[in-house]
Amino acid sequence: MTNSRINFAKTTPKAFKALIGFDAAARAGLDPALVELVQIRASQLNHCAYCLHMHTSDARKAGESEERLHMVAVWREASSFFSEKEQAALALTEAVTQIAAGVPDDVYARAAAEFGDEELGQLLALIFTINTWNRIAITTAKVPGTDERAPR
Template identity: 75%
Template sequence: MTHAHTATDSVRIDFAQAAPKAFKALISFDAAAREGLDPALVELVQIRCSQLNGCAYCLHMHTSEARRAGESEERLHMISVWRGARDFFAEHERAALGLAEAVTLVSDGGVPDAVYRRAAAHFTADELAHLLALISVINTWNRIALSTAKAPGTLLAG
């Protein structure tokens, strides 16, 4: 999937300042979504969704966080081609990445039963629910960052 992004010189809103209750609710949703999930898996999913959405701001943030948490450069480089990089990702990570793609690209035909079943085979009901919440919240953050033209390396709230 490709996106045509153009530089903008228009002033965009500061989402956190303009909608503080919504911003705080998203922060809370984000924190709740992560509960019970492996932090490394959280970053993999957020990176893949941000790649699919073309969100440089979130991609920069989550690859930086993954590096700080000890993720290898090799794995980071392989996320976008995870299907062909079998030796780099465990089966549960591959299932989560497949679900992340299906949910992110839901308008391309929904979430196929096989993708959902694969994820359900690797995660408990609670983990699966949190994974779905995580995918939903990163897609929301991507859309806010893209809509407000957030530049990589800057603060979302600033």
């Protein structure tokens, strides 16, 4: 079966380029390992196989351990695998990704305690962008393992 849905990058190039710019700005200054963990967790929650495949592959290439990759989905139960800062980022990622439930004050406060204001803003922007990428990939039926190296 061929994908009969639009290619967002080709059909909406201005929006796509703007999102790439937002994504690049969001990542600036954040630890690359943390970036991948956040993107993996949001993609798991959103059931975005395309982005999950991409970000677990990128994390492996960047030297992330298989052990930690396997523990992202259960990070609370495997907290010893993640730093306090990573745990705060993962909790905030879950709250923002599942926004209908709101972002609890304690989750936000934990992240604010681990990240300075500027870095917290960057983290929030990163969470916003991965959720947008997930929605694009799911809506346009992107196939995991194909065409994943769009410029970012």
